[in-house]
Amino acid sequence: MYFILGKNQNEIAAELGVSRPVVQRLIAAAKDEGAVSVSINHPIATCLNYSELVKEKFSLERCHIVPENQDESVLNSVAYGGAQIMSEYINHQNTHIIGIGSGNTLKRVVSYLDPMEHSDKKCVSLISAMAVDGQCNYYDDVPLILASRIKANYYQLPAPRYSRSAEAYDLWCQNPLYQDITAIADTANVTFIGIGSVIDGGNSPIIADGFISDQQAGELTEQGAVGEILGTFVDIEGNVLDHVINQRNTSYNVRRNPNLRVGIAGGAEKRKTILAALQGKWINGLVTDEATAKWLLVR
Structure with missing residues (x-):
């Protein structure tokens, strides 16, 4: 009955x-x-199963897989799923400091967040939106966008994304203010980062936005780069490549933070970099799409 x-x-x-x-x-x-x-005959059941399998395979603290949706782009689906996770942690009473990276996916994630009032919390940037000549890419300043969205205190990384020289790198990163900001990032209760696509044909945003040149992109590709994590170029194992770009990257080393570090990314073009982020232990949390989850499980 x-x-x-x-x-x-x-x-x-x-x-x-x-x-x-x-x-x-x-x-x-x-x-x-x-x-x-x-039995539940619904796509979300498959995604829950994939979430547990990916979580177990890569020893993750948190994994959220979004279902395939023919009516939505992968970017929109992953960003919406990321916004659900981000909102959950922002609203948690034990979350006081939020670390945040940059990129198109994270910007879309933030756009899906409902406006909130969290003036007691801190939002700290992990990567600079400023080029070596001082010009700021306001479009990519996701930490500022997030802080304004949730009315949190904003802490900006006080350095260009890449320094002009090794000497300039030392000056930027040894500055007391820079060290104060990275100390805040060290204690972030939760961190959200984007995962950069493979640098193929100049289509990567980090090239399009002028942070690195086509020549440098070609050199990195020859060395085995599959993409970048907070401006650091890595191979498929997640190892940092020995290139001058990486040596002058002032971004925060997210692996210094022992707490939850969630990578939010999806789509075929980002799969190798997602795998690199997982294998290199750059992240211990993931939000991605169903097809990417299937791909990761057979690697």
Whole structure:
């Protein structure tokens, strides 16, 4: 009557002439004794299964897989799923400091967040939106966008993304203010980062935005780069490549933070970099799409 005919517990109680608690106990007993089994035929069930498998394979603290949706782009689906996770942690009472990276995906994630009031919390940038000549890419200043969205205190990384020289790198990174900001990032309760796509044909945003040149991109590709994590170029194992670009990258080393570090990315073009981020332990949390989860599980 309950599972097949779809009647509610009050209707069943009235028809059988028993109390509602008796009906509850009978239904519970039917489940416990195996008389009833429940299967969920919905895409989200598959995604939950993939989430557990990916989480186990890569020893993650958190994994969220979004279902394939023909009516939505992968970017939109992953960003919406990322916004759900981000909102959960921002609103948690134990979250006081939020570390945040940059990129198109993270910007879309933030756009899906409802406006909030968290003036007691801190939002700290992990990567600079400033080029070597001092010009700022306001489009890519996701930490500022997030801080304004949730009305949090904003801490900006006080350096260009890449320094002009090794000497300039030392000056920027040894500056007391820079060290104060990275110390805040060290204590972030949760961190969200984007994962840069492979640098193929100049299509990567980090090239399009002028942070590195086509020549440098070619050199990195020859060395085995599959993409970048907070401006650091890595190979498929997640190892940092020995290149001048990486040596002059002033971004925060996210692996210094022992807490939850969530990578939010999806799509075929980012799969190798996602795998690199997982294998190199850059992240211990992931939000991605169903097809990418399948790909990761057979690597």
